[in-house]
Amino acid sequence: MERTTIDLWVGFFVALGVAAILGLALKVGNLTSSNIGETYTVTAGFENIGGLKPRAPVKSAGVVIGRVDGIRFDAKTYEAQVTLKLDKRYAFPKDTFANIYTAGLLGEQYVGLEAGGDEVNLQEGDKITHTQDAVVLEKMISQFLYNKASENKSDNKAAE
Amino acid sequence: MFSSLKSTIAKIGHNFIEGIWHLGAGGRLFFYILVYLGDSVRRPSLIVREIYATGVLSLLIILVSAFFVGMVLGLQGYNTLQKYGSSEAIGVLVALSLVRELGPVVTALLFAGRAGTAITAEIGLMRATEQLSAMEMMAVSPVGRVLAPRFLAGVISMPILAALFSMIGVLGGYFVAVPLIGVDSGAFWSQMQASVDFREDIVNGVIKSVVFGIVCTMIALFEGYDAPPTAEGVSRATTRTVVYSSLAVLGLDFILTAFMIKV
Numbered sequence: 001m002e003r004t005t006i007d008l009w010v011g012f013f014v015a016l017g018v019a020a021i022l023g024l025a026l027k028v029g030n031l032t033s034s035n036i037g038e039t040y041t042v043t044a045g046f047e048n049i050g051g052l053k054p055r056a057p058v059k060s061a062g063v064v065i066g067r068v069d070g071i072r073f074d075a076k077t078y079e080a081q082v083t084l085k086l087d088k089r090y091a092f093p094k095d096t097f098a099n100i101y102t103a104g105l106l107g108e109q110y111v112g113l114e115a116g117g118d119e120v121n122l123q124e125g126d127k128i129t130h131t132q133d134a135v136v137l138e139k140m141i142s143q144f145l146y147n148k149a150s151e152n153k154s155d156n157k158a159a160e
Numbered sequence: 161m162f163s164s165l166k167s168t169i170a171k172i173g174h175n176f177i178e179g180i181w182h183l184g185a186g187g188r189l190f191f192y193i194l195v196y197l198g199d200s201v202r203r204p205s206l207i208v209r210e211i212y213a214t215g216v217l218s219l220l221i222i223l224v225s226a227f228f229v230g231m232v233l234g235l236q237g238y239n240t241l242q243k244y245g246s247s248e249a250i251g252v253l254v255a256l257s258l259v260r261e262l263g264p265v266v267t268a269l270l271f272a273g274r275a276g277t278a279i280t281a282e283i284g285l286m287r288a289t290e291q292l293s294a295m296e297m298m299a300v301s302p303v304g305r306v307l308a309p310r311f312l313a314g315v316i317s318m319p320i321l322a323a324l325f326s327m328i329g330v331l332g333g334y335f336v337a338v339p340l341i342g343v344d345s346g347a348f349w350s351q352m353q354a355s356v357d358f359r360e361d362i363v364n365g366v367i368k369s370v371v372f373g374i375v376c377t378m379i380a381l382f383e384g385y386d387a388p389p390t391a392e393g394v395s396r397a398t399t400r401t402v403v404y405s406s407l408a409v410l411g412l413d414f415i416l417t418a419f420m421i422k423v
Contacts, residue, residue: 006212017320020327029358091392
């Protein structure tokens with residue numbers, strides 16, 4: 001008689017544990033959202049990827065359509081080669097534009113795809129040629145300061 | 161003066177050799193338990209009873225502390241994050257710190273205190289009252305009948321408890337962040353889901369808790385089995401269980417984390 005109550009408790013305990021792991025996977029983790037299904041792989045070369053990391057989302061019009069699979073340095077072109085895994089359901093034209101954006105001011109970086117007008121679509125293993133690098137804050141600030149300085153110079157000249 | 165120095169050095173050497181001896185004996189016991197594991201699997205009622213003793217009876221302390229740990233994480237995290245205007249990231253902070261570190265580690269520490277000490281005291285007393293010798297006399301292996309089921313039960317209970325700890329902790333963080341402080345509920349969950357990875361974070365946490373389960377249960381079993389058959393011996397063995405388990409868990413946690421995090 002006592003054994004059955006213990007069995008009941010242990011069954012309850014194990015069920016609770018399974019529920020906790022399921023809850024972690026579905027509610028806390030990204031098991032549902034990372035489930036993209038069948039994918040195809042394209043590459044894109046960037047001169048500067050900023051803080052892009054593997055597994056970062058690939059978005060088009062703000063919707064996640066893939067993930068960054070890998071990043072490596074190409075010693076021939078001195079570019080970063082980023083491999084993107086895209087959902088098979090979405091086909092993109094060959095002249096699609098790939099940008100590296102930042103979510104929010106300090107958020108994580110992601111790859112944004114903007115469809116072009118070509119009639120031929122990207123295939124497995126193709127390379128996206130139109131790319132735009134990540135915005136590097138230091139570069140922007142130095143450019144801004146440089147422009148300001150040259151503006152001042154021309155103002156001074158005009159005053160003279 | 162010279163003789164006291166000599167005796168000090170001798171003591172250090174003795175303690176060192178004693179430590180190595182314990183390690184070897186523990187390893188041998190671990191091997192025996194693995195050998196007898198098959199036998200105990202064939203008697204599930206024994207394992208079920210031990211899971212009740214180690215797992216179910218630890219539920220209360222694990223769940224209550226998990227809820228409070230989650231709430232404290234929520235409060236502390238909010239306090240710092242709102243300075244940077246990103247209080248929505250509180251879900252990420254609570255979930256990642258629980259799933260990766262606090263879940264497995266704090267559960268293992270509580271487990272060593274709640275279940276490990278019980279195992280050590282029980283087996284130590286069994287030895288002191290010569291129940292283990294009686295079993296051997298009847299050609300029943302105490303390792304197969306007493307130790308192996310407890311080992312298996314500990315290894316099964318630990319990941320379940322750790323997963324529960326993480327889940328309840330996240331709920332505790334949610335309780336503080338959303339109803340009490342007023343962080344947006346959608347942002348809390350969606351940011352969490354965006355940065356907690358199933359393979360990298362949750363599965364690694366479960367792996368950690370399995371390792372901690374093996375280590376904590378093994379230390380508790382060995383200390384009980386090895387305890388001198390006196391009241392003082394059993395009490396000292398119980399203390400050693402908590403101390404060694406805690407040290408082993410914290411040290412191993414660093415090593416496991418170093419393996420898991422790719423820099």
